[in-house]
Every structure is written in structure tokens, then in C-alpha cells.
Amino acid sequence: MKILHTGDLHLDSAFCAEDAQKADARREAQRELLRRVFACAKEEACDLVMIAGDLFDSRTVTPETAALTEKLLRESPCPVVIAPGNHDPYAEGGFYHTYQKNNLPEHVYLFTSSELQCFEIEAIKTRVFGYAFGSSFLTESPLSGASLPEKEGWWHLLCAHADLTSPISRTAPVTEGDILRADFDYAALGHIHNPPAFSSEKIRYCGFAEGRSFDELGEGGVLIVTLEEGKSPCIERKILSQTCYGVEELDLSACVDEQSIDAAIQKTLQNAASRGVTDLRLYLVGDVDPDILSFTLDKTNQRENSLRSLEMINLTIPVADGEFLKKDMTIRGAFYRELYPKLIDEDPAVRRRAAKALRIGLCAIDGRTIPTEEDIE
């Protein structure tokens, strides 16, 4: 038995950080992602699709998203189970409510109650347990105290939007114990986008399918879960994302002029792009002459690059700014003042050694990597 486990797609997200046109394009890209999810289920010849909540970002959706979702669900060759989450609760006036009343196909199973429900899917001898959020909150665990029927040769699965990370959560505080006691063959969870690992291999969050912001770093995808009698579930993450958020740090301490700063930044951008990163947040650190740096950053920002978006955050310390360090009341300033006589010594060799000591010392104070001899020379 093969299952595609997904959730937390948050279709129709607002993308507030983007302008209206870009936000529209991002929502269109999300619909493309949903197409890939269902294409994947078909390709993998899955027997069941489980959507563990937050398929949509809110209870109402755009007409485009509604039409596509209904089409993909209608055409799905295998049964689909949907557990509404805190973002897309089953509630009056919402998409699910209307969909359930009007055109829910027979092979689509939608949880509608905040109490534990069960769908029996005879063709695959499977009982899927779950519940629906009816609003943004669900303060009790619908699983606590639940008693399940005997398995008698049926697969018992859970499809749920739940917060296993906190017993006092207001978004379905289900516990690992609740799930283990119910003896599910697999628990398909949604809600935590960067999921922790559980001791039981039968409990998994699907994670995000494609990063939407710097809170969702790296590639995203769905889980393909294969269940075999008497064995642990075999779980494979299928990458479906076409964009990827990444965060990096670049130490510019070794850079002495515009060219070397520019080269270091360009190299980092190229490396990130070659690893599939499309949206990069780059923290610039180290001790750099502020005048040279701001000039170079202006140029870098104007230049074309292969990324969809680039955010550079300047956390460098203006080391060449002696005025700054002279007045700096931290240990950095004290260190500078100690070295100062040597930094202005009449012997160039002494000055060079003092400057080197300053760079190494400041790195050590900040807990950064000490530059090598070649870096400094």
C-alpha cells in the first residue's frame, strides 16, 4: 500500500512582501505545485493521498484555486482524504463547506468534525481516522481517550493537523502518546513546517512542499509512504519544489578593496545558485572598511544575478574606522587602543604586523574563523 502524504501548502498565501503582480505570480506558482503533487501521486501509483491540513492559507480561496483543486480532486485516480487545518478550517462560508454540500466526489473524504471521525475505504482495506479544525483553534486533543475498533486486517491511519510540539498548544495539542496508544500503522501529520524527528517511525509531519519564505529553507516536497504488513513504514521524501530559500554568511575580513569584496560576493551568489537556491539572504560579517563596502554593495545590488531574490544584510564591523573603535567601550575598543601605538608606528613592518594582529584578534573576540596567513597578506 502506497500513500502520498502532503499538507501545509498554504495555497493563496498573501505574499505581503511582494508587490501585487509578483504576489499573483507566486499564487499561480503554488497552483502549479498542487498540479505536481497530484502528478506525483499518479506517477508513483499511490493508493491513497492524505492532505493533513492547511492546503489553503485561509478558509476562502480564489476562484482559480477552487477550480483547480476541484478538478485535481475529481480526476484523482485514487482516494483522497482531507483534514482541514487551523488556516483552512471546515466552517460556514469557507471553501470546504460549500464543496462538501455541492460537489464532493465519492472518492474524496473530508473530515468535518472536531471530534475523531473515521472513513472506511473498502477497496484498500483502510480506515483513516482524523478530524477537522472548525476554526483557528482546537484546544483539546481529539485523540485523547479515543477507543478504536479492532484492526482485523485493516490498515489504521491517522490524517490530522496537530501540534505535537506542545501539550498546551491551541492548535490540536495531540501527544505522541495519544498516537502510539491508538496503534496507527502510520500517522500523517501537518502543521509543523520544519518538523522535529519522532522516536516512532510511524509518526511523520510532511513539512513544506515548497518554501514560501526564509522560514522554510531548502528544498520541499511530499512524503511517499509504503506500508507492508509486519514491517516499519518505508518513507521517501519526493522533492517537488522548484524554488529554494537559503541563508548564508560571508566573512569579508580578508577583503581589502572593492574588487576582492565584489569577487567574494559574486562567488557566494554563484555557489548558492548552483546548489539550487533561488532566494538568498546573505549576512555579511567581518571587519571591513565601511566606505569601500557600501560602494561595492550598491554596485552588486544593481548588477543582474541568477537569483529570484537577494537580500544582503550588512553585519560587518567598520574596522578601518579608527574613530569608531577608539570610542568603542567594549573589549574590541580596548584591544584597538592597546594596539594603536603600533598601528601608527613609523616602521611599516610594525604597522603591518599590528594590523594583522588587529584582524586576528577581532575575529577571535567575535568567535569567528581566524583568517589564514594568505587571507590576510
Ligand SMILES: [Mn+2]
Ligand atoms: Mn497550521
